[in-house]
Amino acid sequence: MTEDNKPLVRIEGLHKYYGHHHVLKGIDMTVKKGEVAVVIGPSGSGKSTMLRCVNLMETISAGRIHVGDALIGHREINGKLHDLHTKEIAAQRRNIGMVFQKFNLFPHMTALENVIEAPVQVKGQNKNEAKNRAHELLKMVGLGDKTQHYPSQLSGGQQQRVAIARALAMEPEVMLFDEPTSALDPELVGDVLNVMKDLARSGMTMIVVTHEIGFAREVGDTLTFMDGGVVVESGDPRAIIADPQHARTREFLSRVL
Amino acid sequence: MNLKDDAPVLNHSVPVRHPWRWFSAAVIILVVLVFASTFFTNPKYGWDIVGKYMLDTRVVQGVGWTLFLTVTSMALAIVLAIILAIMRQSDNPVLRWTAWFWVWFFRGTPVYTQLIFWGLVTVLFPLISVGFNGQELIHIVVTDPTKGLVPAILGLGLNESAYLAEIFRAGLKSVDKGQNEAAQALGMSNGKIMWRIILPQAMRIIVPPTGNETIGMLKTTSLVLAVPYTLDLTFVTNALANRLYTPIPFLIIAAFWYLLVTSILMVGQFYIEKHYGKGVDGGAPQVMNPDALKAQMAGLGAPKMSGQ
Ligand SMILES: Nc1ncnc2c1ncn2[C@@H]1O[C@H](COP(=O)(O)OP(=O)(O)OP(=O)(O)O)[C@@H](O)[C@H]1O
């Protein structure tokens, strides 16, 4: 009973410094299982940095992040935090999928090879099993006929959908998206968003940094507006979009809508 | 559609003349012919000796040893270079400086000197003994039953590793750092990321200059007389030339074999480059949808059709 209400992702008092540059100034955010949390905010507000802290692409300066029962990047012994070994960090990351703005597909591998790489190499999955699953996933993102294509032979939108399939192949508990459609030509954005909407409806827990307000309105369970390294406002996406409570939110939305 | 009706009248314009092109070509051909004619008229080439010794057992074995030296010392150099390049990227300053010092030292001294040194190691350290509290635990007498082969490989390989390390470092740096992040995000270990993601992509940058180095190494092996090692192609052909007082035929024999092996190495390089260009250089097997393929075939079938 309490299990259902306990958030899957808990970010508490997250601070991040780059040298003296204070980028995140105490972020609190929770995402329940099956929820889609959309994060918006102006350029440089720290959205990417926050997302990257969740799977430890960046070190955490202060605060704690939990995904499920795991304390990200640390082990707590008698109230003192100890860094995890690289291998343990890798193990934590397997549970967290990430999709990048620039896709970052492996260019020397076909779409299919991209998708089976981690299941086979990291999880030690049987190659044929992994291939069957990869075919299903690629079909799901609408690329069932492109399995043997190399990334250079795919459009940006197709590459991003392969990247989503690649992340899903590890069967993560939560998926992080960092502006997945920002690098795409306008006519290719729709296909990627549709895949993400299907994923949201299938019950995947997602944190999505995006400028696509329509996406937030349609499938978002929460909307978080960040500015200057703090959360300015968060709540129900439709309520915030229709009636923002803060001047900065109002100004930002008026610019992107 | 009747082709004759709408076929265009061709221009048949007069092309620009290039008299100097013809003249320079004629001069070069003339020089080559004059030089080539000496092949038949000048007895000093000693074609009979060339023919007699081209497949001489000592010569063919010399080719074999030269090839063996090239392959083993390059293999040693490649392994060391990968380790050095990774050390250069390490967070550990001791590893970084060690790699830097290695490159500085082996690149900064002549390979000839290094080969002499490795040949003299048995003189420098006639025995190695490891002891503790005045009690001798290990006692090794340093001898070289390989008659210079191991020192030659060490000398060539260590020297080459310094050059290759720089090539590998440039290759590793050329891979976008998003690749590392994507692999990390999938939970891959650092070793797997290097071996399966970064290195295969870096190889595209690494292979062409490494092929160059391999061909260079083939010829650098002729310096192993410094060790001294006496079974390689250059030493063997020189020795035969000195014995028969006929240097030129043996130079021709040596040049022929070096060129032949170089040509074979170039073919190998071509295929290795093609392999690592997969997915990037259009070396990928072209996947096409059937309609596009048909359209292309149609285009090929009637390339001269004009005016549609
Ligand atoms: N590796 C880094 N070193 C130093 N400063 C950094 C680094 N990465 C990001 N920053 C700084 O941190 C701040 C937040 O960057 P971040 O990329 O998180 O912003 P963002 O909200 O994702 O912006 P955008 O919408 O442009 O992607 C910026 O001021 C940026 O200059």
Ligand SMILES: [Mg+2]
């Ligand atoms: Mg960003």
